[in-house]
Structure formats: C-alpha cells, structure tokens
Amino acid sequence: MEVLIAIAIGTLTACGIYLMLRARTFPVILGLSLLSYAVNLFIFISGRIRLDAAPIIADGPYTDPLPQALVLTAIVISFGMTAVLVIMALGAYLTAGHDRIDTEDQHAEDQP
Amino acid sequence: MSQLLILPVILPAALAGFIILFARNALAVQRAISGFGTLALLALAITLIQAPTQSYFLGNWPAPFGIALTLDGLSALMLLLTASLALIVLIHSIATGWDAQGRHFHALFLFQLMGLNGAFLTADAFNLFVFFEVLLIASYGLMVHGGGQARIRAGVQYVAFNLLGSTLFLFALATIYSTMGTLNMADLAQKLPLVGADDTGLIRVAAVLLMLVFAIKAALVPLQFWLPGTYANAPGPVAALFAVMTKVGAYALIRFGTLVFPGDLPALGGLLAGLLYPAALATIAVGAIGTLAAGALPRQIAFAAIGSMGTLLLAVSAFTPEAVSATLYYLIHSTLATAALFLIADLARTRRDGLTAALYMAAAIAMAGMPPLSGFVGKLLVLDALRSDPLAWTFILLASLLTMIGLARQGSDLFWKAPNTEAPAQSKAGVLLCLAALVALTLAAGPITGWLGQTAAALDAPEAYIAANRLGVAE
Structure with missing residues (x-):
C-alpha cells in the first residue's frame, strides 16, 4: 500500500513538472493540476495509512483527522487557483491571439 | 485587548464583502469604504504596536489544536508598515483615477490587506499558507487591473510561478506534520530540538523546502524571475503595493529562522x-x-x-x-x-x-x-x-x-x-x-x-x- 501510494505521488509529480516546463499555457495548467493532485495525496497520507478507522477519537481504532481537514483546505484552494489561472490564460489567449507563456520584455511597459 | 487581534483580518474582509454585495457600481461609496477601512487599519496597527506579546485563539480552541494568532513586535511592525503603505497607495490610486479603470479595485485591495495582515499575525504554519493564498489571489486580480495584453500575459506567468510555490509550501508542511505532528509555530519551536536522529533528514528537507517557498516570495536569486515582468507590467499603484509582498517572504524567513529553525537547532545547524x-x-x-x-x-x-x-x-x-x-x-x-x-x-x-x-x-x-x-x-x-x-x-x-x-x-x-x-x-x-x-x-x-x-x-x-x-x- 505504501509503495503503491509513493509511486502514484512520484509519477504525478514527475508528470506535473514535465508539463509545467512546456511553452504553452494549456499543458502548464494541466501540469499544475497534476502537481496539486500529488500534493493532496501527500498531505492525506502524512497522517499515516490506516484502514477501517474513523477520523474521530474513540475507544476503537481511529485515524488522525487533521490531515483530512488540511487536505480539504488544500483541495478547495488549488481548485479555486486553477479556475483563476484558466480564466487568465483564456484572457491572454483571446487578447494576444496565441497561448505562448513567455513574454517579450522590451515593449511590454509602454502601455497605459 | 486580545479581541483586537482578529480585527486586522476580519475588518477588511467584511468591508470587501460589503463592497461586492452592495456597492459594486457605486465608485464613490467604494472609495469611502476603502478609505475608512485603511484608516481604521492604521489606527489599529498604532494601537497594537504598543500592546504586549499576546495571542488570540480562534473559537477559543487551545493551541496547538486550534488556530492561534500571535502578536509580537515584528508582527505589529509589519501591520503598521502595511497599513501606512496601503494609505499611500489608496490616496494615489483615487487621486489619479486608477481605481476607475477596471472593476472591483477596492474589494481586491481590501482582500489583499486581509491576506497580508493575516500572514503577519498567524502563529500556525498551515494558516500562514492559507493567508498566503488569500493575498496571492487578491494580487492576481490587482495585477491585471485595467487589462491589456502584456499585463494579462505577465499575469499568467506570475500566477503559474506562485502556484508552483504554493505546491512546494504544501509539500513542506505535510513533511513537517508527518514528522512532528503539529504545525503551530510555537509548538514546533519547542518540539524541534527534541527530534530524533531518524527524522533529522526529513526535517532538513522540509526546512529547505520552506525556505525555497519564502525565497520565491522574497525574489531571491535564482527564484527572482517572476518579479521584473510582474512589477513592470502591473498598474503603478499596484506595483507600489506589491513592494510589501516581497517583504512577506522576508518576514516569513525571519520568523522561521528565529523561532522555528534557529541557528542552534541540532537537526539543522x-x-x-x-x-x-x-x-x-x-x-x-x-x-x-x-x-x-x-x-x-x-x-x-x-x-x-x-x-x-x-x-x-x-x-x-x-x-x-x-x-x-x-x-x-x-x-x-x-x-x-x-x-x-x-x-x-x-x-x-x-x-x-x-x-x-x-x-x-x-x-x-x-x-x-x-x-x-x-x-x-x-x-x-x-x-x-x-x-x-x-x-x-x-x-x-x-x-x-x-x-x-x-x-x-x-x-x-x-x-x-x-x-x-x-x-x-x-x-x-x-x-x-x-x-x-x-x-x-x-x-x-x-x-x-x-x-x-x-x-x-x-x-x-x-x-x-x-x-x-x-x-x-x-x-
């Protein structure tokens, strides 16, 4: 189980970083999403893997509830951030006519 | 007295929400609310800078189980600096009409102040991440205020860079939590000197990851590439307000370098x-x-x-x-x-x-x-x-x-x-x-x-x- 999750997180991170390094906005957004999936899994298992246990302190077996609260926060934030990035990338694509991620430095400052 | 501690966070949040709900088309009302909020924050910061070191426990949950806000000299100083800069920027953007060049300037401005104040006050590392995101998401909106092709494209780069930083932040926090079982900064400061030899490697990795995140915010070479394009393309008053954003990174480095990871910590040296x-x-x-x-x-x-x-x-x-x-x-x-x-x-x-x-x-x-x-x-x-x-x-x-x-x-x-x-x-x-x-x-x-x-x-x-x-x- 540990090995499986470790491999999953590693693969997601590697794919995410590869896509992040692309020159167009769409792969970059996909890469960031994969990275956020990887980190969400990573946070989730930071409370250790435990089967058949409720995240409530009780007499029986229980699992650490805090990582679950943390991962919920992280999911909501990364979801919102991805939405913002998609809208901005779309705006950049529609105004510029292409979706390259790099910018020209020289003429950028003289606009109102 | 300690109830005042939460005000620098909820006052701008409440005012920004009020602007979006009830004054979204009335620029004069927005300006009045924004001005009132900034002046109130300045008065609050002046009050708090004279106060002794103290904590506010949200929902009265005791630390480290709940989230605590802690005010000390450094936090109060950063609050005062933010409020003073905010007043200057607000006067400039109202006087030059920048705030009328796009919608929601004042709401985003107040949300930005909320994120900054929260980041300076919080005593919980995960809460610091949340406030970083609050100030960042407001800054994304402010950065593209007024629109224009170059500005939006620079904005995309800025957002992508910071999202990567946020991911690193989460990796670092999860590593710390899985080793130490706590994310309260004062609790970490007490428990880190006791860390066993088995966990030293993990703590070192987490500390360097955290430092990388703060270095991105502070524009430390080789992580400075987002800054020139962002600042040069942002509207003038927004770039001026962003002058305090790099200082958030410096603040976090000072806070973690003195409290959580001091130089005499055996695990780090x-x-x-x-x-x-x-x-x-x-x-x-x-x-x-x-x-x-x-x-x-x-x-x-x-x-x-x-x-x-x-x-x-x-x-x-x-x-x-x-x-x-x-x-x-x-x-x-x-x-x-x-x-x-x-x-x-x-x-x-x-x-x-x-x-x-x-x-x-x-x-x-x-x-x-x-x-x-x-x-x-x-x-x-x-x-x-x-x-x-x-x-x-x-x-x-x-x-x-x-x-x-x-x-x-x-x-x-x-x-x-x-x-x-x-x-x-x-x-x-x-x-x-x-x-x-x-x-x-x-x-x-x-x-x-x-x-x-x-x-x-x-x-x-x-x-x-x-x-x-x-x-x-x-x-």
Missing part, C-alpha cells in the same frame, strides 16, 4: 544561513546589474527592488540580534522607497515636469542609499552589523554605486531628453506622503532603531512568543 548567504550575494549582484541594463523605468525599479531584497536577506542570513534589527530598519525603508519610485514612474508615464523630476531624484537617492535619506542610515546599519565580513561590504557598496549610476542615467534620459509637460498634471499627494514617511523614518532613526533593537532581542529569545500560545494549558 547553520544549513539555512549557509544557503541564504550566497543566494543573497547573487541577488545583490543581479539587482545592481539589472538596474544598469533595464530599459524602461518600471523594469529598472523592479531590479532595484531585487537588489534591496538582496541587501536585506544578506543581513537576515547573519541571524544575530544586531543584524535582524538592521534588517527591520532597512525593510521599512526599502518598502517605502520602492513604493515611492513606482508611484513616481506612474506619474512620469504621462507628464515629466520639473517637480516630478525633483521627486524622482529624492526617491532615487533614498533607493540607492545615499545621504541624507533613510537608505543611507539603513545601509549603514546593515554594514555595521556585518562588520567582520569584507565580501558583504564589497557587494553592498559596489551595488549601491551601480544602482546610483543606473537610476541617474534613467533620470537624465527621462526628464532631460524627453520632458513632457503637455498632459494635465496629476495629483502628487501619494508620492509626497510616501517621501514624507521616508523623511520621518530618517529623522526618527534613533528612537526607531532603539525600539527595533528590543524587537530583535525578543526574536532572538522567543520565550514570550511561545508563552503567549499557552501550549501546556490544555493538557
């Missing part, structure tokens, strides 16, 4: 200081060379800001009380000087008359660290704190010279070769207020450095901060 020192030297060099090489004024100011962050972090990397005290003085100065230059660049875009040139000269003198303004005092304090380090002296002094040459050349190009007095004059109230704050910082250097010395001493011995979190009470 001098790891952080050893990494920070060469990076800060490189940052100074890149900032100075960039100031010489940059074309347009906003990009040049962005590089000068990178250089000043280098000087600041070089002093931080020493982590002595004397160096931290010098850092804090230089931090106040560098925020105000960068903001003043960005506001002047905004004015000089349309009209370049004699008065603007004179204001530019004053701000450039402050930025380069020449007498008589506070940049000189700040650099003197930093050099004095690093007295036994000839390499740091060489870098700081040479960088000052290069920055001065770069800014002087830009000034003569801009104001002598291409003067422009046809456009209508814009209000200079924000710039004048900013320069007045710099003059006040210079005149009151004695009492201010005295107070900063006490703050730095309290950071060096954080017993009061830890005690304020009342960790043992719940057990």
Whole structure:
C-alpha cells in the first residue's frame, strides 16, 4: 500500500513538472493540476495509512483527522487557483491571439 | 485587548464583502469604504504596536489544536508598515483615477490587506499558507487591473510561478506534520530540538523546502524571475503595493529562522544561513546589474527592488540580534522607497515636469542609499552589523554605486531628453506622503532603531512568543 501510494505521488509529480516546463499555457495548467493532485495525496497520507478507522477519537481504532481537514483546505484552494489561472490564460489567449507563456520584455511597459 | 487581534483580518474582509454585495457600481461609496477601512487599519496597527506579546485563539480552541494568532513586535511592525503603505497607495490610486479603470479595485485591495495582515499575525504554519493564498489571489486580480495584453500575459506567468510555490509550501508542511505532528509555530519551536536522529533528514528537507517557498516570495536569486515582468507590467499603484509582498517572504524567513529553525537547532545547524548567504550575494549582484541594463523605468525599479531584497536577506542570513534589527530598519525603508519610485514612474508615464523630476531624484537617492535619506542610515546599519565580513561590504557598496549610476542615467534620459509637460498634471499627494514617511523614518532613526533593537532581542529569545500560545494549558 505504501509503495503503491509513493509511486502514484512520484509519477504525478514527475508528470506535473514535465508539463509545467512546456511553452504553452494549456499543458502548464494541466501540469499544475497534476502537481496539486500529488500534493493532496501527500498531505492525506502524512497522517499515516490506516484502514477501517474513523477520523474521530474513540475507544476503537481511529485515524488522525487533521490531515483530512488540511487536505480539504488544500483541495478547495488549488481548485479555486486553477479556475483563476484558466480564466487568465483564456484572457491572454483571446487578447494576444496565441497561448505562448513567455513574454517579450522590451515593449511590454509602454502601455497605459 | 486580545479581541483586537482578529480585527486586522476580519475588518477588511467584511468591508470587501460589503463592497461586492452592495456597492459594486457605486465608485464613490467604494472609495469611502476603502478609505475608512485603511484608516481604521492604521489606527489599529498604532494601537497594537504598543500592546504586549499576546495571542488570540480562534473559537477559543487551545493551541496547538486550534488556530492561534500571535502578536509580537515584528508582527505589529509589519501591520503598521502595511497599513501606512496601503494609505499611500489608496490616496494615489483615487487621486489619479486608477481605481476607475477596471472593476472591483477596492474589494481586491481590501482582500489583499486581509491576506497580508493575516500572514503577519498567524502563529500556525498551515494558516500562514492559507493567508498566503488569500493575498496571492487578491494580487492576481490587482495585477491585471485595467487589462491589456502584456499585463494579462505577465499575469499568467506570475500566477503559474506562485502556484508552483504554493505546491512546494504544501509539500513542506505535510513533511513537517508527518514528522512532528503539529504545525503551530510555537509548538514546533519547542518540539524541534527534541527530534530524533531518524527524522533529522526529513526535517532538513522540509526546512529547505520552506525556505525555497519564502525565497520565491522574497525574489531571491535564482527564484527572482517572476518579479521584473510582474512589477513592470502591473498598474503603478499596484506595483507600489506589491513592494510589501516581497517583504512577506522576508518576514516569513525571519520568523522561521528565529523561532522555528534557529541557528542552534541540532537537526539543522547553520544549513539555512549557509544557503541564504550566497543566494543573497547573487541577488545583490543581479539587482545592481539589472538596474544598469533595464530599459524602461518600471523594469529598472523592479531590479532595484531585487537588489534591496538582496541587501536585506544578506543581513537576515547573519541571524544575530544586531543584524535582524538592521534588517527591520532597512525593510521599512526599502518598502517605502520602492513604493515611492513606482508611484513616481506612474506619474512620469504621462507628464515629466520639473517637480516630478525633483521627486524622482529624492526617491532615487533614498533607493540607492545615499545621504541624507533613510537608505543611507539603513545601509549603514546593515554594514555595521556585518562588520567582520569584507565580501558583504564589497557587494553592498559596489551595488549601491551601480544602482546610483543606473537610476541617474534613467533620470537624465527621462526628464532631460524627453520632458513632457503637455498632459494635465496629476495629483502628487501619494508620492509626497510616501517621501514624507521616508523623511520621518530618517529623522526618527534613533528612537526607531532603539525600539527595533528590543524587537530583535525578543526574536532572538522567543520565550514570550511561545508563552503567549499557552501550549501546556490544555493538557
């Protein structure tokens, strides 16, 4: 189980970083999403893997509830951030006519 | 008294929500609410800076189980600096009509202040992440305020860079939580010295990851690439407000470097200081060379800001009380000087008359660290704190010279070769207020450095901060 999750997180991170390094906005957004999936899994298992246990302190077996609260926060934030990035990338694509991620430095400052 | 601690966070949040719900089309009402909020934050910060170190427990959950906000000298100082800068920026953007060039300027502005204040107050590392995201998401909106192709494309880069930083932040926090079982900073400070040999490697990885995240925020070389494009393309007043955003990274580095990962921690040793020192030297060099090489004024100011962050972090990397005290003085100065230059660049875009040139000269003198303004005092304090380090002296002094040459050349190009007095004059109230704050910082250097010395001493011995979190009470 540990090995499986470790491999999953590693693969997601590697794919995410590869896509992040692309020159167009769409792969970059996909890469960031994969990275956020990887980190969400990573946070989730930071409370250790435990089967058949409720995240409530009780007499029986229980699992650490805090990582679950943390991962919920992280999911909501990364979801919102991805939405913002998609809208901005779309705006950049529609105004510029292409979706390259790099910018020209020289003429950028003289606009109102 | 301790109930006041939550106000710097909820007041701007409530006002911003009110603007979105009830005043989305009434600019005059928005301006009034925004002005009221900023003045109230300033009054709050002045009250809180006189208060002793104390904590506020959200929902009255005891730390480390609930989230605690802790106020100490450093937090209060950053609150006061943010509120003062916010007032200057707000006056400038209202007087020059920037806030009317797109929708929701005031709501985003208040959300930005909420995120900044929260980041400076929180005593919980995960909560710090949440407030980082609050201030970032507001800054994404402010950054593309007014629109335009170049600005939106620079904005996409800025967002992507910071999302990557957020991911690293989460990796670091999860690593710390899985090893230590807590994310309260005071609790971490108590438990980290007891960490076993098995977990030392994980703690070192997490500490370096956290430092990387803060270095992205502080624009430390080689993580500075987002800054010039962002600052040069952001609207003038927004770039001025962003002057405090790099200082959030510096604040977090100081907080973690003194409280959570102090230099005498057996698991880390001098790891952080050893990494920070060469990076800060490189940052100074890149900032100075960039100031010489940059074309347009906003990009040049962005590089000068990178250089000043280098000087600041070089002093931080020493982590002595004397160096931290010098850092804090230089931090106040560098925020105000960068903001003043960005506001002047905004004015000089349309009209370049004699008065603007004179204001530019004053701000450039402050930025380069020449007498008589506070940049000189700040650099003197930093050099004095690093007295036994000839390499740091060489870098700081040479960088000052290069920055001065770069800014002087830009000034003569801009104001002598291409003067422009046809456009209508814009209000200079924000710039004048900013320069007045710099003059006040210079005149009151004695009492201010005295107070900063006490703050730095309290950071060096954080017993009061830890005690304020009342960790043992719940057990």
